[in-house]
Amino acid sequence: MTDTAKDRSRPETRRGPSMADVAKLAGVSSQTVSRVSNERRNVDEATRERVLAAMRRLGYKPNRAARALRTGRFRSIGVITFTLSTYGNMRTLDAITAAAAEEDLTVTVIRIPDPTTGTVSGAYRRLSEQAVDGVVIIFEAHLLDQADITLPDDQPVVVVDSNAGDAYAVVDTDQELGARQATEHLLGLGHPTVWHIAGPEDSFSAHHRVTAWAETLRARGITSPLAMRGDWSTDSGYRIGRELAARPEVSAVFAANDQMALGALQALHEAGRDVPGEVSVVGFDDMPESKAFWPPLTTVHQDFAEVGRRCIEKLVHAIETKEHETGRALVPTRLIVRESTARYAG
Amino acid sequence: MTDTAKDRSRPETRRGPSMADVAKLAGVSSQTVSRVSNERRNVDEATRERVLAAMRRLGYKPNRAARALRTGRFRSIGVITFTLSTYGNMRTLDAITAAAAEEDLTVTVIRIPDPTTGTVSGAYRRLSEQAVDGVVIIFEAHLLDQADITLPDDQPVVVVDSNAGDAYAVVDTDQELGARQATEHLLGLGHPTVWHIAGPEDSFSAHHRVTAWAETLRARGITSPLAMRGDWSTDSGYRIGRELAARPEVSAVFAANDQMALGALQALHEAGRDVPGEVSVVGFDDMPESKAFWPPLTTVHQDFAEVGRRCIEKLVHAIETKEHETGRALVPTRLIVRESTARYAG
DNA sequence: GTGATAGATGTTTACGTGAACATCAGATTT
DNA sequence: AAATCTGATGTTCACGTAAACATCTATCAC
Structure with missing residues (x-):
């Protein structure tokens, strides 16, 4: 008579094993599983092994949503851009993605409609509801206003290709x-x-x-x-x-x-x-x-790679310290002389 | 003497207002706020207005993590690739991003290290822990094995540039x-x-x-x-x-x-x-x-745009129906004759 | 006027995790 | 040997949301 009050809310989505499942199999508390999952040191070596074995056996994977809900951090950044079609934007995104991977950050691409055309009704929603810890914006910042988009002021921002050095942290090629x-x-x-x-x-x-x-x-x-x-x-x-x-x-x-x-x-x-x-x-x-x-x-x-690195560096700093830093960081350029230029033959 | 048992776990992260705050201000239950937030129809028009006003007043934004935890859906897809440096990959990503935006899906870029070089230890973790509902893979699928990466078999997958038509859904240019x-x-x-x-x-x-x-x-x-x-x-x-x-x-x-x-x-x-x-x-x-x-x-x-559209179409279908569809979808090409070709002059 | 019906709204609960706190055994100090 | 400390582990709880279920009110049929 005790097993009636179950099967309440059960979304039909098949979910994977949770920490509780691993804990049961390994014969420990779920907190210990959490410790192993987060690579804390205060777990006995034998216990850790046992937990890891149980994780492997069950194919356990941490649930990012639960983790984010608990910690308030998504370990993810957003890159906002109008288009990926110009070489510069694409390479910048590429570089940011590479640099972000180094920091174990995920990159979400957010393409917003060009403000000079069409409606942007949904854009604001999409932008502010993103599950990101900070954003990199790859275009002139004042266009944000035109696009009827407001950045959440509590969110760290780094801007590329902008003169908004007094309002945001800016990284750019010189x-x-x-x-x-x-x-x-x-x-x-x-x-x-x-x-x-x-x-x-x-x-x-x-x-x-x-x-x-x-x-x-x-x-x-x-x-x-x-x-x-x-x-x-x-x-x-x-x-x-x-x-x-x-x-x-x-x-x-x-x-x-x-x-x-x-x-x-x-x-x-x-x-x-x-x-x-x-x-x-x-x-x-x-x-x-x-x-x-x-x-x-x-x-x-x-040097796009350097621009990407600097962006991530600044963004990570801002996320960790919650300091609203501004100012410009410039990455130098280099002239490559090939054959399309010659002495004036006037 | 009743206000002592509070301030337990409180991560220092400043969080925004929650549904409960909106509910209090609007004088309704948080469930009603949830209904408004999800655009359900069974809410009185006057009530809805009141709730919306409260949301605006507080600057309420739904918490994606909590939502994902509750529903088991992230409304996000991953795009896995080795590099963004080839024109084709970049354009494919661009097209997928555009098509995903139409479906109100977020796109996460996951760049994995080239399997032919270096170590890939962290890649498996990163890949399977992603907060995504499905993935698009932009490279020959058998390289996944070489890269020591296994796709979670419960996750919808669409592959571009691959012959894995019997194992996965494939979309590609013809x-x-x-x-x-x-x-x-x-x-x-x-x-x-x-x-x-x-x-x-x-x-x-x-x-x-x-x-x-x-x-x-x-x-x-x-x-x-x-x-x-x-x-x-x-x-x-x-x-x-x-x-x-x-x-x-x-x-x-x-x-x-x-x-x-x-x-x-x-x-x-x-x-x-x-x-x-x-x-x-x-x-x-x-x-x-x-x-x-x-x-x-x-x-x-x-026609990259079409490839992107088809990918999203298939992926969304797979996510919604949980059907593990396979087979190839081919997008036709078109010859553009310009001036680099001429009749054989023997 | 009574019961049935539909629509609006409230209450309870669980999703998976990790912080805070509690406990317990063995090692170290005096 | 008693007191103290250290490290491993367990228990409790809240993060914000939405599904399931419970109520409550107006409307309608007879």
Whole structure:
């Protein structure tokens, strides 16, 4: 008469063995199983072995949800981005994932709809309900507002590609250095000025590259030509490249990324303008493909792996100490000289 | 004298408001809050408004961990891959992420160490402890064994780039169709035979492309030349391209991806072999950059978005029905003819 | 007017874990 | 030998949620 009051709430999901099952099999309390599971040292070696054997036998796996509920930590971070289609974003995600794995952190990708298009109703919910301990945002932070999204203010945040250094911790490639290296390289080759194919307006890295390019020219007393706006795509580079090719005075072009540089290269070829004989071209990113462009592209190398590492480092620090750190951390770039640039033959 | 037995376990993590807090403020039971939170209909409109107001006021957000613990569902899927550096993998992940968002699913990226190198001790743990309802694996499934990793057999799995159609549900681009389209295109142009730059041995798509290429040749009574093995990288394409360029009898090359095709293009240029005048080249993938290669690359277009959609569709079905479905779903390819191929000039 | 029905809401409970506290045996100190 | 300490192990409880069950109120049929 005692075995009636059972089978209450029982979601039909078949669950795996729990600590209690392991404990019973090993003849210990479930707390001891917990200790073994968390690799605490205060467990007798013989007992530990017995528990481990029981775990293996039952195929026990800790339940992350229960663990997270108890500890308040998910051991997971979110990476928020608009798109994975640009080389830079993809490599950044790749690097963050690698660095996160080192810290035994899981990475959740959260793609939010582009704020410039369509509705974003569900996005806020998705973003703030995530089971993550912190987030890395890969785009200009002020777009968050446009996207009608608010970050939970209690959540650690690191931003890449943003000028939000006073509000958030920012890690980024030293865009300014890279743009200067590119521009000075061309100037050093004797070119009277340098034209620029810029990235989209809402990208901070694009903005910074334009600015540094113009600044470098001005420092030499050169009035900078109008920057031409692309959108990072090869197509936009091609479109702008055609305009550039039509102007005989253009002898040096700095494109804000390799993909647009490639498009420009194509336009120049089609127009019969020799690269680097007549026109020199420099890119930015150093994609693995760039060295096989025709001609092999001189470009600015970004250390994405380092950016990823720094992001995780800062984020982990913020999560552990709960300090709301701000400021920018810059990762230096390196100019890779290949064959798309040559001395001005004016 | 009644307020002594509190403040027991209290992790220092500041947590947000819970359903109980909302319930108190709204003057209802927490179960009603739960009902509102889950959008059940059996709540009076006035009550719902009151609860929603209380939620907004307190900034309430459901706790995913508690929810997952209670329901046994994480509303999350894992994507397992070795690397994000190949164009195909990256695009597949991108597509899966987009499709998952439609289903309101979160995507966790799990990068496991390459099985052919180093140790993988921690990988098993990480993989099986994930808080996911199912996984998509983006690589040849038999490598899982080599990697000393076992999938929990109770977890829904969909595999991309694998021949494991009898053990798992497989979704993939129709590699065979694509390779045939490429080869037949070249043959149709009058080339006596077609050389092939293959992908790495452990890739199923690479394997399938080689086989279909050889098969297409054989069907026409042509003995296929030896396939040359690359590793998907532009560098390997370049290396093999040099070998090919040195053989005067080579007039048509089919590369297993665009990156290797690009490398081959470069080698051919350097060797002074005109493309497509002397040698025709076809790639596979249709990266956005390919149309700006020099010359613009004829290639096989893959519909990654469709692959991603199908993966999620199958996975969601498996999660909901708990049916262990197998078999292959193939997504057709499309040949994009550009300027890297021309009629055989003998 | 009485009983039946449907819908809204409340109460109780368990999901699996780990922190806090309790206990107990053996080792060490005096 | 009594007192003290140390390390191993057990017991209790709460984290936030949602399923199951229990009530309670208005509406309807006859």
